[in-house]
Amino acid sequence: MxxxxxxxxxxxxxxxxxxxxxxxxxxxxxxxxxxxxxxxxxxxxxxxxxxxxxxxxxxxxxxxxxxxxxxxxxxxxxxxxxxxxxxxxxxxxxxxxxxxxxxxxxxxxxxxxxxxxxxxxxxxxxxxxxxxxxxxxxxxxxxxxxxxxGVAPVVAPEPVLQLTMRTGLSAAFATDAEDDSYDLSWYEDLPADHIAAVKKLRLLLGEDPDPIDRHFMFCELERRLYRSRDAFDSAIEQYDEACRQHDAEMDVIRTALFEKFQEIPLLETYTQMAIRQQKAKNWDRALWWARRGIALYGSDAARPEAVSDLEKRVAAYSRKLEGAGEPSGRRRASAQNGNETAIVEVLVCRSCGGGFERIRTRGRKPTQCEACR
Known part of the structure; x- marks a missing residue:
């Protein structure tokens, strides 16, 4: 014994x-x-x-x-x-x-x-x-x-294929292979399979207390879950929950990010959740996520265009909420008189998972953003 x-x-x-x-x-x-x-x-x-x-x-x-x-x-x-x-x-x-x-x-x-x-x-x-x-x-x-x-070892892909971790610190994709001021070595060990990667990311989040590591782990978990939405039924619900858990830690994460980089990287969680709620016509929740993102950026955004995008969404969602009580007859009359402005819709790119806008027109909707086409 x-x-x-x-x-x-x-x-x-x-x-x-x-x-x-x-x-x-x-x-x-x-x-x-x-x-x-x-x-x-x-x-x-x-x-x-x-x-x-x-x-x-x-x-x-x-x-x-x-x-x-x-x-x-x-x-x-x-x-x-x-x-x-x-x-x-x-x-x-x-x-x-x-x-x-x-x-x-x-x-x-x-x-x-x-x-x-x-x-x-x-x-x-x-x-x-x-x-x-x-x-x-x-x-x-x-x-x-x-x-x-007797099993062949997994051969790591060429480095150029590994640079797919979006840090949000620049318009490009980056990992620690390009910037050694922070450590994303855990990312290189993630399985290519999204479901296996989701499991490993949850384990990593269960043991790593570092706020910056946790931020990027949450970002990758959200990306993998969203891309698994056709693989298993609960992926979208798990995506939403991961975003909520991520947000619950963002006040601490925001402080750590600013101390490390003196700016706040792209916070895609807030744009994507605003889009998710917009598609479901949950205007109050879409407004909440957009405003929350703006508050976290403050005046320290590494990507000012991200703040501008959220500000436009706040204005659009506010108009939706203000018009929610307008009688339907008035809305129809406005349309009949030709006074209705062009409708801008937000679509989600199937390749990168990012949101992109277009003026709503008849015909088939594009499935990819301009950068991925």
Missing amino acids: AIFQRWFGGTRRAASLVTPPETTAPPPTPVLLPGGEDLEVVGESNYQEALWQVVGGRTRDRIRFGIHAALIPETDNPYDSNAISVWISGLRVGYLSRADAADYRSGLVALEARHGRRVALSGVVVGGGMRSDGPGMLGVWLSHSPQDF
Whole structure:
């Protein structure tokens, strides 16, 4: 039992005193493989109680807890013949994704045969803390070398393809590859897949207290969620919630941004949420988001045109609210007399997710902004 605790216990005594359930637990002396690439664990939402036992009990604090985890190929899993479960301290805490299990299963079995024992990886349990919707969940990330399992390593794209993180400090796209005055190295490790990136961004937000990092993480989370709106039904609702959580921290973030850069970068959250509410004809909420953005910029905007855009929206939304009580007959008469001014509508670019304006005309609406066409 002592050997088992030494290999699979965390860094707190409480975790090693947990009595494993009556299940098939991993052998006590697995071989621990090194590595520096992330391996995602999924399904942790079903094993929250086990994860809280691993880290020593529930707390309101954010968690970052080092662990060793065993990978166990499940030969009798009725849902996936390649299933690989993940165990910490004798407790099952999740699985490899179906795609990863298919890629890693044969290599894992070969490693077990070669070493005559189970295989373990180092990793970390992260998450927790208090969020607006309650306690945060715990998640698990493992470190490994894909080559050990006979899997080709992920080749990073050319640097020019990595420069897609919009910092809002200039009209161009930028990452720390172009400006070393701040650190966005976490961005380079995000998966290309939007859904996987959303999960990792939530974990990063659960552990990183730095206001500037959190600002850019929220920006990227919002972008990935919006682009996932056709992939899963709740993406837009999650996007809205991420924007609200982002805004709840913006007073602190604004102070940190100004202290770091002596100006406030482009705050796309407020323009995009104003557009979202405008499309839904929620004029009071659209007005709130536009005014909130203007207040945060103050006189320190790095992009003055962003403030001008929000000011125009405030004026337009205010007119909408003032005219909301006007009798419909008067509105119709105005249109019939030809006195109605041209209607400017705001569309959302399918390529970059940004908003762009055009005068409403008959015919098919453009799907891309001028810059992306």
